Amino acid sequence: MMEIKKLEFKINKFLTLKLEYERTIIYILGVKYRQCKSLLLETTTEKLKTDKNIDSIDEAAEILDKSIGYWQGDHFIYKIPPETEFWGHCSNIQVWYEQDYDTRLLHSNLAFPLLKKLSDIGDTLAKKKFKEEIALRLESGFIPTTMFLVLNGYLRYLSCEEIKTILESLPTFPPNSHTGKVFQLFPDEPPYLFENELYFLMEHPAIRLLEGIAETGDVGGDFEDWMRSCLSTLLEKCPTYLKERLLMFLRKCRIREFTNLLTLGIMEYVSYEQFVSILLFKNSGLYKDFIQIDGDNYYEWILIGFRESFYIKEDRGSKTIDKRVIDVLESASTNDIKLLIKLYLIEGLSLKNLRFCVMSQKIRLVDKLLLFHGEREVGGDAPNTWFFIRLINIIYLIATTIDKNLLISSFRRKSKKALVSFRQSLNNIEKSELYPAAKIDILRQLVV
Secondary structure, X not given: OOOOOOEEEEOOOOEEEEEEOOEEEEEEOOEEEEEOOOOOOOOOHHHHHHOOOOOOHHHHHHOOOHHHEEEEOOEEEEOOOHHHHHHHHHHHHHHHHHOXXXXXXXXXXXXXXXXXXXXXXXXXXXXXXXXXXXXXXHHOOOHHHHHHHHHOXXXXXXXXXXXXXXXXHOOOOOOOOOOOOHHHHOOOOOOOOOHHHHHHHHHOOOOOHHHHHHHHOOOOHHHHHHHHHHHHHHHHHOHHHHHHHHHHHHOOOOHHHHHHHHHOOHHHHOOHHHHHHHHOOOOOHHHXXXXXXXXXXXXXXXXXXXHHHHHHHOOOOOHHHHHHHHHHXXXXXXXXXXXXXXXXXXXXXXXXXXXXXXXHHHHHHHHHHHHHHHOOOOOOOHHHHHHHHHHHXXXXXXHOOOOHHHHHHHHHOOOHHHHHHHHHXXXXXXXXXXXXXXXXXXXHHHOO
């Protein structure tokens, strides 16, 4: 019968390692705790310092020399004798203890659970070092360790102020260095996260959870449900933060990311009024994207649907939105007017709010639209025809709030080309029978 070797090594009064059936087992106060599953030999703070590219065993494990063994299921199979492996584990944990439980010297999946257990049973050094080590490892910026700590609930031992301090201490990351689509952060099904954890992931410059959610979009299944749950948690626990963070993101996001957020229902947390202000800001990515849209475009219809859902929830014609649209029209370029018309923003103007505008301002609005009309060619294709019908209807709606004689006088000062183009549009639209003849007659009287 083969003799089974049993070895034992005491680290301190709390920790003992035993070799049992060729496996190294950790005991705490004489009670079996767990098996040591992987080994990196000769780990010391001095060795870590000699390699500027490696700050911890977690990082070393990423480039581990596979010559010492390989994974088989949940177990690491070594090409070294069990006794050698045992003394390697003893050496590593002894050094870890002598270096005041420096978690860089063990893999995170052993160091932190072990440190927490020692803290819970009364090890005063472990109790002192536990939160300190969490903060230090988060501040290192190494993403695998960061995600291990977040996903295993270690941020819950830190206060909001401590988390903010850690975020301020993070190293600088290159622009656009975040991890990308949100499911790339999680090896398995994503867990429920508390608001502090979500806040940390959203503010971490190399993770940026909101950007990850926006890039992921409508994926269906557990991930989509999880993303909705995250946003609901933040809305419930810290609504002001979420709304401010969304507005910051919308100012720089592009159309695809915006529509992804829209399909997840996240835009319910931003008022349409706030969104219009961002959309009409010329330096925003959304403005640049939407002015490129022509015809019956998927993105355009998504945004129009968003607008309609807003008007269902609130009184039609927000005075603030109307004021913003009118202000933009006053100094609008051709692209501005095109965008306002395409997204039904001018047609959304409330007649009640238009009446608050002074007469000269309303005349300028009609002049601007008429000039814009003159720069467009009236074609026979359906999308173009409908665009001109909408443009003429907008002119009609504003014109009905202006004194007729003043408007005729203003029209007569327009260039002949603009008036000829406008009359031609009226004739074409009348032939199409797509617009009420009575309204066409009223407009025709203004440009006789």
